Amino acid sequence: MSAHPSDRLLHAPAAARASADTTSTVLSWLTTVDHKRIGILYGASAFAFFLLGGLEALVIRLQLAVPNNTLVSAHTFNELFTMHGTTMIFLAIMPFNAMFFNFMVPLLIGARDVAFPRLNALSYWIFLAGGLLLNASWLAGTPPDVGWFGYANLTSKHYTPGLGVDFWIFSLQILGVSSVIAAINFIVTILNMRAPGMTMMRMPLFVWMTLVVQFLIALAFPPITVGLIYLMFDRFFGTHFYDVAAGGDLHLWQHLFWIFGHPEVYILILPAFGIVSEVLPTFARKPLFGAPVVIYSGVLIGFFGFGVWSHHMFAAGMGPVADSAFSIATMLIAIPTGVKIFNWLATLWGGAVRPTSALHFAVGLVGLFTIGGLSGVMHASPPVDLQQTDSYFVVAHLHYVLIGGSLFGIFAGIYYWWPKMTGRLLGEGLGRLNFWLMFAGFNLAFFPQHYLGAIGMPRRIYTYRPDLGWNAGNLASTIGAFGIGLAVLVFMVNAWRSLRAGAPAPADPWDGRTLEWRTSSPPPPHDFDMIPPVYGRDSFWREKYGSRRVPIAGATQAGGHASIHLPAPSHWPWMAALGLLVAAVGGLTHVTLVVVGVLWTIWALVRFALEHHRTPEHADQTGGLGLDHRKMAMWLFLGSECFFFGTLIATFLAYKGRSVVGPAPHEIFNIPLTSLSTFDLLMSSLLMVLALAAVQRGDRRQARLWLFGTAFFGLIFLGFQAYEFTSFVHEGFTLQQNLFGSTFFLLTGLHGTHVAIGVFWLLSLWVLDLRGRLATVDAVKVEIAGLYWHFVDVVWIAIFTLVYLIP
């Protein structure tokens, strides 16, 4: 009689353990590239920042508990709500989600790690650098105080001269880099590293939601990056992007922020939706009702999320046509969300429900997010929103969706996957206490805020008069906030007891449905002894209880060898992140540090890139879709860059003709000269493809010739650009001269920076070739450099036409 399938224990072959790092020294954690350890690092960091953000919230609520309170000043209050919002969104919710992405996604798809383990570590250390930098502003005595959305021109040097906004700008830029790198990594992992037989529609829902979220991150962050660059240049270099007197438009900041900001809220909530879609079927012992429809609705939410951003700007004076368009789009996007709610309810209906703590939080999400969604649909109507915007009604809405939605989802995930991550069980009694305290505290804290907003209490006020009828609601809200704090304490006690002496967790404590339950708790360094067999969606459930005896794809040993290649630990990720931090600190203090930091980062990244140049196991990285991981990553990066340059070009065209003073484009451009530089760049693309062809056929002489030629033509282009810039400056046309100067120099300057990076890259490959270290097997490295180079070329094709030629 065979043992229950979930009782299978999996033993690692000895060779697999040979290169695994299972020590617990600080050094081992500093250099880890294991997705599970990186997940734990994200989780621990997120929890620390969550406590900090929670503390900020409690001080806010204490200040508002009674009227005319003097616990903190107005200025400090502004700092508190700015830091609370920024911390909770970027340093708590997002990295909590990253904890699950990192730990669970490879397990869920039957992979042994992510596509780029060292890049994964780099993402974490850069995130930590950004989080530490933002909170260092407290220590510097000058945290940002302009709201988490930093509206221009409050953020201008004129109105906010201190360092707070600068801390905010640099921290967000660093955090953005971390997120986009991780996004590309996870997209490649999910598309290219699934176990054989796991088609896209057989993937677990959490993996689907992760995939959608990563695309949102990769595409939504570039616009805010550009917006922050504009703000930085206005503050540091006197440009005019948000300078109304020079013809600038303050709406530009709002548009760029919310083009990012609205997809960001889906970035925050979709992982929670994915968790609920895993938890409910497990504890109802039923498959997810209408799983394909839940998948499609997630994809639709992500896609349409790019089309609703101006519903955050109904009070900004866009006009009735724009208001109507975004109102309709916003109401439409509620439909796929509603579909999910009904599918979850149908999953529970008729199921053999086990009321575990994880299920409590998941069901809590369904109810609380529905309330938040209903108030959201109310905001979708511009006339209604004109009363609700900037009132506590919106505060209630956003906390119902972000705490009731995202945070409850995260806790569901923590209770669900804690046994797998730690090898211990959390206490169910304390877990339910945790839930009920949080549920009661949260509703007490935020439900009254609907009423407070409806009777006129604005957001972001630090105190209020006692005769406005707001006293009871605020006091209740403060008590509720402390209830949430108590709930979090209960969780911390539960977690501590579990880690110290919790009951050991079996591989499959919940009788789970997906592949992560097929390996031990916690998993071994290599995740799976054999790549798991796939029986369909809910593969492990089908393996245990299904009628199918033969899997769609059987267990495989990747590489067909007794030993499993595990990525070696590396110092370069944290070193590169440290360089970035030094550069950012330099931006706040002294330019010397900027130079040091940038050079340090470049050095660390070059060493990072060359670390495994000759490692045989890294030569072939072809994935399940037949595409090399690195090529796929470069295509994704170029897609993200489309948004980056698209934003820059759109701003140039939006601001065209708005300069208050001259010169105008037609007065300054030298079209014949720019035509020559355009021709030069186009020909460099020709040389690049010739170089690639030469490397692919092993012709080293021609490879060296064309690689150098491409870089040389790139240098010629940069020379043309340098000449153009200096002649413009000589004629009095500078970055600060007018709006045209600001947009032109920044757009073409950033493009030139891309060219310079490309030249450096190509010369590095050329030097490798000179040293005999660029063989036919390295052709893919030349190919991805080529893709980058050609992209830089096509961006110039667009710039040449749209900036120089169009009258």
Add this chain to the structure above:
Amino acid sequence: MSDQHQGHEPPTVGTYLRVALVLTVVTALEVGVIYVRRLAPIVVPLLLAMSAAKFALVALFFMHLRYESRVPTFLFVGPLVLASGLAVALMTLTGAFLVFGR
């Protein structure tokens, strides 16, 4: 070994040279049309079309999209289309299209 090219024969050096020649000619035409007064009413769509053609040639032949599976096309063209749409929306919302009429 690296991923396979699907659907079409790999490009030859002759293909690359022909594409480069077309890019040069189109660039010359682009510069030329802005000096032809008779074309002034249609110069903007003309320039946009020529620019798009050059973009497509580089993407299809130099970036090998024509010779790859659909995955890279989806990963690149999807965001490109979405970014273009957002750029147009941003320009519309900020009143940029008045520029072309000035």
